[in-house]
Amino acid sequence: MEEGARSCLLLSRSSLEQDIRASYLMDHMISDGVLTGDEEDRIRSKLTRREQATALLELLLRKDNQAYISFYNALVRESYGDLASLLHNSLPLVSPEAEKSFSDGGTRYVQAVLSEGGVPQRPVVFVSRSALVNRVREKLYRLQKEPGWVTVFGMAGSGKSVLAAEAVRDHALITGRCFPGGVHWLSIGQLDRADLLVRIQSLCFRLEQQSQEKDPSSSLHRPPGSLEEAKERLRFLMLRRYPRSLLVLDDIWDSSVLKAFDIQCRVLLTTRDRSLADCVSGSKSEVAVESGLEEDQALEILALYVNGKPQRLPEQARSIVRECKGSPLVVSLIGALLREFPDRWAYYLHTLQQKKFKRIRKSSSYDYDALDQAMAASIQVLSEEHRELYIDLTVLEQDVKVPAKVLSVLWDLELEEVEDVLQDFVNKSLLFRDCHHRPYLYYLHDLQLDFLTEMNRSGLESLHTKVVRQYQQRYSQGPPTSGDEECLYWFRFLTYHMAKANLTQELYSLMFSLDWVRTKAQIMGPAHLINDYVEYGAILDKEFSKLFMVVVCSRNKSSLKSLSRLVVQPHQGSIYSACFSHDGTKIASCGSSKTLRV
Numbered sequence: 001m002e003e004g005a006r007s008c009l010l011l012s013r014s015s016l017e018q019d020i021r022a023s024y025l026m027d028h029m030i031s032d033g034v035l036t037g038d039e040e041d042r043i044r045s046k047l048t049r050r051e052q053a054t055a056l057l058e059l060l061l062r063k064d065n066q067a068y069i070s071f072y073n074a075l076v077r078e079s080y081g082d083l084a085s086l087l088h089n090s091l092p093l094v095s096p097e098a099e100k101s102f103s104d105g106g107t108r109y110v111q112a113v114l115s116e117g118g119v120p121q122r123p124v125v126f127v128s129r130s131a132l133v134n135r136v137r138e139k140l141y142r143l144q145k146e147p148g149w150v151t152v153f154g155m156a157g158s159g160k161s162v163l164a165a166e167a168v169r170d171h172a173l174i175t176g177r178c179f180p181g182g183v184h185w186l187s188i189g190q191l192d193r194a195d196l197l198v199r200i201q202s203l204c205f206r207l208e209q210q211s212q213e214k215d216p217s218s219s220l221h222r223p224p225g226s227l228e229e230a231k232e233r234l235r236f237l238m239l240r241r242y243p244r245s246l247l248v249l250d251d252i253w254d255s256s257v258l259k260a261f262d263i264q265c266r267v268l269l270t271t272r273d274r275s276l277a278d279c280v281s282g283s284k285s286e287v288a289v290e291s292g293l294e295e296d297q298a299l300e301i302l303a304l305y306v307n308g309k310p311q312r313l314p315e316q317a318r319s320i321v322r323e324c325k326g327s328p329l330v331v332s333l334i335g336a337l338l339r340e341f342p343d344r345w346a347y348y349l350h351t352l353q354q355k356k357f358k359r360i361r362k363s364s365s366y367d368y369d370a371l372d373q374a375m376a377a378s379i380q381v382l383s384e385e386h387r388e389l390y391i392d393l394t395v396l397e398q399d400v401k402v403p404a405k406v407l408s409v410l411w412d413l414e415l416e417e418v419e420d421v422l423q424d425f426v427n428k429s430l431l432f433r434d435c436h437h438r439p440y441l442y443y444l445h446d447l448q449l450d451f452l453t454e455m456n457r458s459g460l461e462s463l464h465t466k467v468v469r470q471y472q473q474r475y476s477q478g479p480p481t482s483g484d485e486e487c488l489y490w491f492r493f494l495t496y497h498m499a500k501a502n503l504t505q506e507l508y509s510l511m512f513s514l515d516w517v518r519t520k521a522q523i524m525g526p527a528h529l530i531n532d533y534v535e536y537g538a539i540l541d542k543e544f545s546k547l548f549m550v551v552v553c554s555r556n557k558s559s560l561k562s563l564s565r566l567v568v569q570p571h572q573g574s575i576y577s578a579c580f581s582h583d584g585t586k587i588a589s590c591g592s593s594k595t596l597r598v
């Protein structure tokens with residue numbers, strides 16, 4: 001059901017519950033085919049009129065636009081005119097003409113499907129690359145008959161993700177015979193096996209949750225414990241619960257990651273590496289994304305940012321586009337700056353022409369110069385105070401999204417103040433916001449992070465130390481236990497910050513504090529916990545000659561198996577244990593050991 005209709009139902013819920021007699025309305029809804037006999041029986045089994053009304057509304061909220069319309073018509077027919085009028089303004093549009101008139105190209109239905117599947121919205125300033133979009137759509141239509149892969153490749157910042165999201169924003173593709181099972185978006189980026197497992201876990205959770213909303217008799221399973229298990233779970237979900245749906249894998253770097261999705265489903269992937277799909281089986285096709293926009297389109301972006309017409313832009317506009325070779329990312333970064341300072345055309349052109357970041361040019365196969373120049377210009381316009389805060393973001397790991405609360409700890413500022421600062425960064429295209437989550441999550445584009453890391457190379461250790469000290473100050477009484485996004489961040493990344501800050505003694509104490517280990521195991525499961533020992537074992541070994549050993553026990557053998565350096569063996573009946581020592585083998589000669597059951 002589209003957002004407006006659902007919201008209206010929720011707002012009118014108490015009035016509806018108070019008055020309606022579900023048994024009168026259900027007859028109409030059954031004859032409209034939006035309610036089944038079983039569903040009616042379940043509602044009728046409730047004892048009181050009010051309970052039946054509540055159950056009907058609960059069910060209705062999980063249904064589609066047609067159900068909303070049928071319910072509205074039933075209200076009218078049963079003389080609940082006053083209640084029907086509450087729902088009238090949010091009646092979904094169903095006629096093809098009305099649907100087509102929806103302004104951004106996608107119908108409300110398409111928007112609802114994409115939003116449910118986590119597909120990002122269009123950027124605020126957007127130009128259509130219709131030839132490219134059509135090329136991707138044409139490849140997607142070929143997946144109608146059989147599973148396969150469509151690879152969208154091109155350099156960083158060339159607009160691959162925006163293009164992929166735009167290609168699926170298509171009524172015919174989603175409602176026709178192509179992907180009636182929906183579109184499910186997964187942002188990947190550079191990640192290790194443990195992180196990949198977490199991503200697939202959350203995708204499985206999302207799919208199971210949505211499927212449970214549609215069919216309450218299906219159950220939610222515990223998260224898969226290993227990559228192999230996760231792959232099988234996803235295969236089952238895509239085959240049985242979401243047949244003929246499209247999985248979009250955004251920003252894939254590694255073929256081993258892609259193999260985890262080699263489950264005979266329909267996949268659209270974006271990557272910089274054209275050959276990535278060579279490692280997977282099934283039919284394949286590809287679309288190349290040019291690194292730059294046509295001059296007209298790039299000028300249109302600048303014009304949209306400054307609310308002007310492309311023909312009226314100053315002469316420097318053309319030079320800026322030429323200088324950055326029409327890179328969509330750079331043009332939008334400069335555009336965002338110009339929105340703040342519309343008189344600075346010459347200044348930004350000059351800045352682009354003057355800045356040189358030779359190291360990145362050398363170390364990369366792409367020509368990132370223009371981007372880095374734009375980045376420097378973006379940072380320069382921040383106030384001194386905001387610039388310092390922005391530099392603190394250098395410590396974020398690539399592709400990690402953080403809630404504002406983490407930054408409120410890092411910056412020691414009130415949450416609202418932090419949100420204001422982040423809003424400023426987002427407005428200036430210096431930071432991205434994922435609006436599909438509540439609370440919002442924030443992340444840097446990987447090139448922005450590259451740039452920050454390069455700029456602050458000599459200060460990295462102290463920036464990470466700052467994170468650790470701020471955490472310690474906020475959580476002096478013990479680690480957070482709320483299990484929310486902020487808490488998860490600390491459990492995932494505190495060790496990472498300590499390692500980067502070279503705080504080995506503190507890293508050692510943390511990783512062998514039973515309090516921390518127990519809470520982390522409870523909140524995140526064994527795989528993440530053990531991964532820390534694998535990841536930082538070498539650092540600890542260098543510093544401490546004493547051997548150590550950790551034994552993690554689990555009833556679920558496969559959850560431990562995902563970690564390559566571990567020896568997993570039977571341990572007390574049905575419990576399995578994974579032992580990790582400084583070199584992964586000499587477990588018998590350990591000087592100390594701690595055992596934890598999870």
Ligand code: ADP
Pocket residue numbers: 123125126127128129154155156157158159160161162163270301328329330332
């Ligand atoms: P990639 O995935 O290739 O790294 P993105 O798709 O993330 O690149 O695009 C980078 C930035 O470029 C976006 O955040 C947006 O600001 C800008 N951009 C890309 N495509 C368009 C477009 N069609 N219209 C306007 N801006 C765009």
